[in-house]
Amino acid sequence: MIEFDNVSFEYEKGKPVISGMSFRIEDGEAVGLIGANGAGKSTIMKLLLGLVYCEGHVLIDGTEVSKDSLHHIRQKLGFVLQNSDNQMFMPTVYEDMMFAPLNYMVSREEAEKRVDAVLARLGLEDMKYKYNHKISGGEKRMAAIATILAMEPEAILMDEPTSALDPYNRRLVINTIRELEQTKIITSHDLDMIYDTCERVILISDGKIVADGRAEDILRNKELLEANHMELPLSFCAR
Amino acid sequence: MEKALSELGQMDELAVMESPIHDLNAAAKLLSTIVYIITVMSFDKYDLSGLLPMVLVPVLMYQIAGIPVHTCFYKLRIVLPLVMAVGLFNPFFDRAIMLKIGTVGISGGVISMITLMLKGVLCLMASFLLVATTPFDSICAALRKMHLPRTLVTLLLLTYRYVGVMTQELAIMTDAYHLRAPGQKGIHVSAWGSFLGQLLLRSMDRAQELYSSMLLRGYHQHFHYAPGKPFRAKDAAFLILSCLCFILLRHINVAELLGSLIVR
Ligand SMILES: Nc1ncnc2c1ncn2[C@@H]1O[C@H](COP(=O)(O)OP(=O)(O)OP(=O)(O)O)[C@@H](O)[C@H]1O
Ligand SMILES: [Mg+2]
Secondary structure: OEEEEEEEEEOOOOOEEEEEEEEEEOOOOEEEEEOOOOOOHHHHHHHHOOOOOOEEEEEEOOEEOOOOOHHHHHHHEEEEOOOHHHOOOOOEHHHHHHHHHHHOOOOHHHHHHHHHHHHHHHOOHHHOOOEHHHOOHHHHHHHHHHHHHOOOOOEEEEEOOOOOOOHHHHHHHHHHHHHOOOEEEEEOOOHHHHHHHOOEEEEEEOOEEEEEEEHHHHHOOHHHHHHOOOOOOHHHHOO | OHHHHHHHOOOHHHHOOOOOOOOOOHHHHHHHHHHHHHHHHHOOOOOHHHHHHHHHHHHHHHHHHOOOHHHHHHHOOOOHHHHHHOOOOHHHHOOOEEEEEOOEEEEHHHHHHHHHHHHHHHHHHHHHHHHHHOOHHHHHHHHHHOOOOHHHHHHHHHHHHHHHHHHHHHHHHHHHHHHHOOOOOOOOHHHHHHHHHHHHHHHHHHHHHHHHHHHHOOOOOOOOOOOOOOOOHHHHHHHHHHHHHHHHHHHOOHHHHHHHHHHO
16 A cells, blocks of 8 residues: 655755645555656655655555665565666666566575566567667567566556557557556556556646546546646547 | 777677686686786886787687687777877886897887887786676676675676766767767867766766666665676686796796797
């Protein structure tokens, strides 16, 4: 369970990025965070992961995110970065995938098994020994998702998972996300993807929650979306 | 320029090839390389004829490793001039004639310059061979086994990785520059300041994000280096034999020996 309790945050004094935000996400929920550029979506992710600290309380399974609980909390959360180039830092995909399990004291054999299982599940077996600087953007995104799955986190956070992907790879990522049974929090401007992967949507504007409800209701609300720099998902516009 | 740099960042691929040298234990290779470098450095600055046979060692090793010697010079082409520049002033300080070939006198300065340059090149070749035949992780693991401080080794590994990040940013920025400055060779002096500043900021941003990505995946002040090749009898043999060989080359002047054989 993930909880924001009256959270406020600013990078620079006097310019609040998140103001008095509260919400609660139950285990197994898939939630889409949407909002215009600069609304504060990535910042919410950073707050959850303890990369920045705030006023108010951020709770993961009832434990407050703080310096002391970081190691414990980060083990539960897998974060797919907006830019996969910054996520992968080992020479090969395989070494990158081994990184997290080894840090969490999983034995080398066990970690190897996990890596193979994840690669097989995503159909990426032939990527295993590829060099990170030699794979395409789409492949890198899939590899980044694979490294996070190898962590076996309880919840997965994804920042713009389908940006800069071609339709085929986008569909691949969407199908992969749909099959994950973990709690999922996904930010995106790709509202069709959000509609395909999330039952619940939280709409953010200027660091406040404007709407929180069923994806079906919010994503069909043309006035609401347009007031927040967004458009109806294409799948609703057709006809 | 950025191509030269990015090739430096792509050494990992050479390091996973297969050859008798690649197959050796990292610690054995590391120690042998250190002994070689110390031996090369210990030659007297006028002892060019003694130093020359040391060239054979890297040449032979490159052969066995299946890495063409010129890849070393090609990949290191931006560092090479720096190494060569070291002895450049010697001829001006040391003008005493040491050797006469026909009527041309060669001063001690020229000889010591050549000796110094050769020493630099040999050390470079040896270090390159080590990095080119050993995954960097294994070198770091070996350094840790030798009880070097953890922080130092981690720093070394991260520096090695960040060179890659820097070069990627550099490549993106030079491309962006040239697309808007067609027909210009290099980057104009007036843009150097902002260019370097931007490069530093961008690399730092990316380094920061990479580092948080490490933290988020449970990184806790120490790397779990891949185990690498174990230290076997043949590694011990390689280490002992190569060191013996270096010491012999150091103390027996092969060139002179050959010369005296021929004269007799
Ligand atoms: N490191 C930082 N320092 C100062 N201000 C920042 C920093 N990062 C973000 N901001 C500001 O915080 C606000 C929210 O940024 P955030 O990255 O959370 O937006 P976002 O909703 O993820 O936008 P996008 O859709 O463009 O990714 C923006 O106004 C941005 O200018
Ligand atoms: Mg963002």
